[in-house]
Amino acid sequence: MNAIAHDEQNRRSGGSMLWIALRVSILFIVLCGIVYPLVSTGLAQLLFPHQANGSLLKDKEGRVIGSELIGQSFADPRYFQGRVSSIDYKAEASGSNNYAPSNPDMLARTKESIAQWQKDNPDVPLDRLPIALITNSGSGLDPHITPQSALVQVPRISKLTGVPAAELESLVSAYTENRDLGIFGDKRVNVLKLNLALNEKLGL
Amino acid sequence: MDLLQIVIVIGILVLIARPLGHYVYHVFSNESNRTDRLFGWAEKPIYALIGLKHRAGMGWKRYALSFIVTNFVLVAVSYVLLRAQSGLPLNPNGIGNMEPTLVLNTVISFITNTNLQHYSGETGLSYFSQMAVIMMMMFTSAATGFSVAVAFVRGITSKGKTLGNFFEDFVKAHTRIFFPLAILVTLALVALQVPQTLDPTLSVTTLGGAAQQIAIGPVASLESIKHLGTNGGGFFGANSAHPFENPNGLTNVIEILSMWALPAALPFMYGRFAKSRKHGWVIFSAMMTLFLVFLVVSYTAEKSGNPALNALGIDASQGSMEGKEVRFGIAQSALFTTVTTAATTGTVNNMHDTLTPLGGLVPLGEMMLNVVFGGKGVGLVNMLMYAMLAVFICGLMVGRTPEFLGRKIEPREMKLIAIAILAHPFIILAPTAIAFLTELGKGSITNPGFHGISQVLYEYTSSAANNGSGFEGLADNTPFWNITTGLVMFFGRYISMIALLAVAGSLARKQWVPETIGTFRTDNALFTFLLIGTVLLIGALTFLPVIVLGPVAEHLTIR
Numbered sequence: 001m002n003a004i005a006h007d008e009q010n011r012r013s014g015g016s017m018l019w020i021a022l023r024v025s026i027l028f029i030v031l032c033g034i035v036y037p038l039v040s041t042g043l044a045q046l047l048f049p050h051q052a053n054g055s056l057l058k059d060k061e062g063r064v065i066g067s068e069l070i071g072q073s074f075a076d077p078r079y080f081q082g083r084v085s086s087i088d089y090k091a092e093a094s095g096s097n098n099y100a101p102s103n104p105d106m107l108a109r110t111k112e113s114i115a116q117w118q119k120d121n122p123d124v125p126l127d128r129l130p131i132a133l134i135t136n137s138g139s140g141l142d143p144h145i146t147p148q149s150a151l152v153q154v155p156r157i158s159k160l161t162g163v164p165a166a167e168l169e170s171l172v173s174a175y176t177e178n179r180d181l182g183i184f185g186d187k188r189v190n191v192l193k194l195n196l197a198l199n200e201k202l203g204l
Numbered sequence: 205m206d207l208l209q210i211v212i213v214i215g216i217l218v219l220i221a222r223p224l225g226h227y228v229y230h231v232f233s234n235e236s237n238r239t240d241r242l243f244g245w246a247e248k249p250i251y252a253l254i255g256l257k258h259r260a261g262m263g264w265k266r267y268a269l270s271f272i273v274t275n276f277v278l279v280a281v282s283y284v285l286l287r288a289q290s291g292l293p294l295n296p297n298g299i300g301n302m303e304p305t306l307v308l309n310t311v312i313s314f315i316t317n318t319n320l321q322h323y324s325g326e327t328g329l330s331y332f333s334q335m336a337v338i339m340m341m342m343f344t345s346a347a348t349g350f351s352v353a354v355a356f357v358r359g360i361t362s363k364g365k366t367l368g369n370f371f372e373d374f375v376k377a378h379t380r381i382f383f384p385l386a387i388l389v390t391l392a393l394v395a396l397q398v399p400q401t402l403d404p405t406l407s408v409t410t411l412g413g414a415a416q417q418i419a420i421g422p423v424a425s426l427e428s429i430k431h432l433g434t435n436g437g438g439f440f441g442a443n444s445a446h447p448f449e450n451p452n453g454l455t456n457v458i459e460i461l462s463m464w465a466l467p468a469a470l471p472f473m474y475g476r477f478a479k480s481r482k483h484g485w486v487i488f489s490a491m492m493t494l495f496l497v498f499l500v501v502s503y504t505a506e507k508s509g510n511p512a513l514n515a516l517g518i519d520a521s522q523g524s525m526e527g528k529e530v531r532f533g534i535a536q537s538a539l540f541t542t543v544t545t546a547a548t549t550g551t552v553n554n555m556h557d558t559l560t561p562l563g564g565l566v567p568l569g570e571m572m573l574n575v576v577f578g579g580k581g582v583g584l585v586n587m588l589m590y591a592m593l594a595v596f597i598c599g600l601m602v603g604r605t606p607e608f609l610g611r612k613i614e615p616r617e618m619k620l621i622a623i624a625i626l627a628h629p630f631i632i633l634a635p636t637a638i639a640f641l642t643e644l645g646k647g648s649i650t651n652p653g654f655h656g657i658s659q660v661l662y663e664y665t666s667s668a669a670n671n672g673s674g675f676e677g678l679a680d681n682t683p684f685w686n687i688t689t690g691l692v693m694f695f696g697r698y699i700s701m702i703a704l705l706a707v708a709g710s711l712a713r714k715q716w717v718p719e720t721i722g723t724f725r726t727d728n729a730l731f732t733f734l735l736i737g738t739v740l741l742i743g744a745l746t747f748l749p750v751i752v753l754g755p756v757a758e759h760l761t762i763r
Contacts, residue, residue: 016255017270020371023254025277025344028378032429033340036383040390040425044400047391052400054420054448056408065411069397069447070418072410079412083530092405092417093326094442096527098557098677100655101510102762106526110513129518131509135526138445138555144530146522183209185453186533195411 057192060200065192071143072192077120078160079198080145080153082191083133084113087140096136110134123155144188147176161202171197206507206535210499213457213539218492220465225472225484231380232354232373232473243380250375261366264709267355268702270370271348275315278344282311282337286329295330296404297419302328309686314341316697317349317579319430319437319550319672320663320689322681326419326440331402338437339426343386346433346580347377352701353470353581359708360588360609361477363716367708381466382432389428389462396458397451400424423448431462434579436550436672444540444553445529456536456553463549467577470584478609482727487587490735494576495546498566503538505563512762527558538563545570548579550672557651557659557675561759564675568662568755571669573743574628579670585704587735589621591726592707594738598724608726610716617707624703629746631692632668636661636750644684650677654761658754663689668696 044052054067066072071082073089082089086097099106113134118126133149150172158165175194179185230237251259262270285292286307290300302310306322313320314337323329329338351373359367394400399420406418423439427449430436436443444450450459471491475484507523514520523534532540537554544551545567556567570576575587592608596618599606606613639645639660649656662675667689674680680689717723725731 017266018273020254020256021270021273022277024256024371024374025274025281027250027253028344029278029281029336029340031383032343032378033336036343036386037335037339037422037425040387041400041402041422043387043391044394044424048394051397052394052424053403054399054401054406054418055397055451056406059411064406064408066408066416067406067418067448069451070416071447072412072416073414074412076412089416092419093324094419094440094446095324095676096442096555096558098555098650098675099526100557100651100653100658100677100758101512101524101526101560102653102655102758103651107512110516114516114518126517127519131513131518131520131522132525132530134518135513135528136558137529138527138553138558139440139442139447139529141442141447142529142531143447146530148519149530179205179209180453180457183205183212183453184457185209185531185536188530192411199411 057196059196065196068190068193069143071141074191074195078157079195080150080157080191082145083142084109084136085140085142086136089141091141094139094141096138096140099136121152121156123159124152128152143190143192145191147172147187147189150189150194157198163201167201171201206503206533209535210503210539213460216461217464217468220461221468221488222472224465225469226476228381228466228469228473229476231376232368233477234368239380246379247375250379254371256371259369259372261364262369263365264355264359264367264705267367267370268705271352271374272698274370274374275348278341279311279315282314282341283307285337286310286333289330289333292330292332294332294335294402296402297330299328299330305683305686306681309690311337312690312693313672314338314435314437315345316670316693317345317433317435318667318670318693318697319435320667320674320693321437321672322686324441325438331421334426334439335422339429342426342429342433342435342437343378343382346429346435347374347382349580349582350377350381352705353585356585356588356704356708357474357477359705359712360611361474361479362712365713367705367712382429385432386425386428389432389458390424392458393424393427393455396455398424398427398455399448420448427459428462430551431459431549432466434463434467434547434549436544438551444551445555450553452531453536456532456540459551460540460543463547463551464543464577467547467579467583470581474584474588480727483609486727486732486735487584487591489732490739491575491577491583491587493732493736494573494739495542498546498570498576499539499542502542502563502566503534505560505566506534506538508560510560510762524558524560524563527555529554541567542570544673545671546576546578548574548582548669548671550666552673555676556662556673557677561755561762564658565751565755567673568658568665568751569743571665571671572632572747573739574669575739582670582700586700589624589704589707590739590742591735592617592621593625593742594731594734595724595726597738598734602724604722604724607717607723610719611711611714612717616710620703620707620710624700625742627695627699628668631695632661632664633750635664635688635692639664639688642684644682648679648682648685650679654754654757657750658758661750661754664692667692670697
């Protein structure tokens with residue numbers, strides 16, 4: 001009798017455990033999956049609307065021309081160019097080829113980039129070409145290049161646009177962003193912002 | 205400057221880990237304290253809603269059953285939501301339903317805190333799925349891991365038969381740790397330019413006159429819990445390398461500290477439970493020592509670059525930049541990689557497939573050891589398991605019954621620990637071998653040569669360690685990979701959790717052995733050293749052959 005009562009009690013509390021498990025799951029699906037993200041969105045839109053909507057950049061006519069965080073492809077050689085992107089800066093997706101360091105395709109792609117670079121920039125010795133400019137970024141959307149990568153493009157752009165090299169160099173240094181808080185990350189140049197400024201200089 | 209920024213981040217971590225550990229102790233100690241006044245009001249209605257009337261302690265079996273049933277319900281609901289996402293609200297980009305094996309893989313991946321992703325967020329998930337499935341499981345799986353770790357620590361440190369109440373732990377992990385921190389980090393990230401919106405993909409005309417579609421969404425709210433919960437699944441395919449997920453050096457540091465702080469705090473919480481803060485320091489120092497070794501290898505390998513590219517006559521002084529972002533450079537990339545696989549988060553801010561061979565060995569090695577800080581609770585529990593093993597080995601050497609925290613370690617515990625320790629290499633190496641034997645597995649390798657071995661090995665190691673990062677070149681969205689990695693993630697999580705809860709349950713029932721002059725001390729530098737030795741010994745014995753075949757061989761071919 002005792003044993004049966006014990007069993008019964010066990011089963012009943014087992015039942016209540018399942019019931020609690022079910023209720024706790026449903027409640028936390030609502031709290032974590034619906035309440036939390038909606039409250040976050042509300043607060044973000046209220047406090048930081050510009051950032052929350054993708055840090056969009058406008059040209060001087062007020063047209064949205066992209067996000068300052070998302071790189072763009074610049075085919076025109078008069079513009080500063082960004083890094084290699086296997087997805088050609090198509091920002092509806094992201095990623096890269098994930099080439100291993102030993103992958104022959106990666107080596108072939110890099111050699112091709114170097115050949116193209118030498119054709120477009122005959123005045124710059126090869127040993128000044130920074131590695132960042134001819135490698136694929138992780139996201140395929142890297143909006144930045146290193147300051148050095150911008151400076152080595154100056155002779156080409158100067159020749160094609162007629163803007164004196166010194167002026168372009170000072171433009172690059174004006175658009176060189178420091179490390180965050182002066183410490184974290186690397187120095188970088190936002191290609192889209194730089195080209196926007198170049199555009200204004202050229203009066204395009 | 206590289207060195208300085210790394211040292212500062214580690215310095216901040218060391219400063220916050222201890223107070224945070226003490227805070228977590230207060231949350232779970234079940235003694236009245238100040239955190240009750242702050243959060244008690246929010247918990248009362250939650251307990252009422254879930255029908256938890258008295259929060260009685262549970263034995264290990266009941267505790268295990270509670271968390272398994274809860275996880276099962278979460279998985280079942282999530283499965284339905286993903287299969288039906290096209291018809292659910294908040295789908296402005298018109299995303300279709302997910303294919304069944306991919307759904308299976310995804311729900312296991314997120315409930316096990318792995319966050320291996322065989323889909324790409326931009327094209328695979330609606331905003332509703334990102335919220336109600338992905339973010340939800342990021343919270344609940346982290347809270348589950350945390351609760352189990354706390355139960356384990358209670359078992360090995362306290363007298364009594366119970367390990368605590370799972371539902372109470374689960375609720376408190378949310379209300380007192382994850383919710384407040386997640387809201388805080390979300391807002392900080394938005395302020396630093398991470399988007400948070402329900403608007404659909406943006407269409408713009410670029411400066412060059414081309415059309416560009418920019419995927420966007422509620423990114424920041426996912427980003428914060430992704431790191432705090434050591435989850436790691438990205439909103440976008442490129443994960444934290446995507447400029448919207450991680451726009452600058454400062455967000456990178458916030459994300460690193462978010463995923464690192466809680467795992468690093470847990471040893472100190474354990475020290476408080478064990479009423480011996482020195483024990484906390486032993487575990488923390490062992491973890492930190494291993495971490496620093498890995499970090500040095502990672503940074504030097506990436507900084508010295510890829511010899512194949514360095515030979516092309518360009519200016520390669522910056523290091524290996526393939527697959528990395530300019531804003532992070534080598535320092536913030538190497539640090540992120542080392543932390544993400546230490547804390548078993550699996551978020552990436554650079555592509556691990558593109559790492560130099562020795563640089564890629566670092567994440568692989570950390571996931572194989574699975575004790576260098578470790579994900580939500582798991583790392584601490586694994587490290588304690590190794591501590592018991594170290595005590596056992598030392599006991600054998602001097603011919604004394606091994607004791608840990610005043611309890612005898614006997615055959616029953618050692619058998620369970622052996623299961624937990626051996627399950628890990630088994631579920632990595634066996635499927636790796638199977639994948640190589642079949643065309644289904646081999647066909648997905650995208651990088652030729654020895655790197656192909658690393659790709660497959662990495663996928664299963666990451667699944668078993670519940671890390672979730674990938675050598676993403678692997679074409680892994682096929683039924684073969686979805687199902688095999690799904691199983692590996694499942695066993696990787698639940699076998700060790702259950703075995704270790706059983707260890708805790710068995711230790712909790714034991715008589716305490718009084719400490720004497722002959723007791724082997726487990727709270728000093730010697731023991732830290734022995735612990736590191738045990739971890740490395742087991743790791744090397746199991747994994748060295750396959751490491752030689754993968755990363756080491758690749759290194760020798762391009763050197």
